[in-house]
Amino acid sequence: MAARKTPEKSNVSKDELLKYYRDMLLIRRFEEKAGQLYGMGLIGGFCHLYIGQEAVVVGLEAAAEEGDKRITSYRDHGHMLACGMDANGVMAELTGREGGYSKGKGGSMHMFSREKHFYGGHGIVGAQVPLGAGLAFADKYKGNGRVTFTYFGDGAANQGQVYETYNMAQLWNLPVVFVIENNQYAMGTSVARSTKSPSLWERGAAYGIKGEAVDGMDVLAVKAAGEKAVAACRAGDGPYILEMNTYRYRGHSMSDPAKYRTREEVQKMRDEKDPIERVRDLLLTGSHATDDDLKAIDREIKAIVNESAEFAKNSPEPDVSELWTDIYA
């Protein structure tokens, strides 16, 4: 197996690289812990892990400003952590506990934070795309300069509502960045099996929307592309499409036997493209950090994640009286 290439020297600051390392590692370790708790029966229902795709959301959050919005699919824990939602509240929600973001009544796919402008968490494939354009419409109406990051998958990119949304978003110059997280699979179906036009971002051209493909395993490339897209939106020249070429290491959800790809394919991505290892290499080769410094960060992250699991386990299940609250009649 070919080793990862030594990264070129970058002119990104040490502090910035350390932040990306930390933020991506938090998502990775949090998701690993969620996987363990699922295996122990502490998390029920669906649970879609984000492991492998961390650079996408961390790079784009680095391009975001206070007040910008984000909305995504069910593969959403990474997005919540990256925008600053509390690991304890997310883990408690995954385990269906009172201390969770939706008081333990929503679970993995149904968490929101008004404070962090996180609008879910959507289990219906593609449903968040028109909602994301709606959020951007509201911001344009208010003239507040905010941008909405609307994330969806390669599978969702074949849905009709995405193209209806593209048309309206471009017609009204909405400040929305459409982020296609192309992790190469929609459940067990590879992109090659689902479309003959695999360059998903180029479909925006039919509506006059600009965009580009990005190495979604490289947090610096993601951030640079994100800044460009956000600048276009803030200048009134939105929307913008970013197709992030990425990869999920785990199955579609916790109940995926993964018979549609080989172990070797997954291992090759881990060995050659891992987004966290890439930043780790940059930190070490640029003499920005020592092995010991990185080990200290690893310990710090492990402590946050362990604490979230303890918090979740110690939080009670919601009271029966909660059955009748937070519902539309």
Ligand SMILES: Cc1ncc(C[n+]2csc(CCOP(=O)(O)OP(=O)(O)O)c2C)c(N)n1
């Ligand atoms: C409208 C609708 N159709 C089908 C499903 C079942 N389903 C859930 S996830 C998924 C695959 C989506 O893949 P993609 O958009 O690539 O996102 P990824 O899971 O790779 O992040 C499907 C078909 C659903 N939830 N909603």
Ligand SMILES: [Mg+2]
């Ligand atoms: Mg996919």
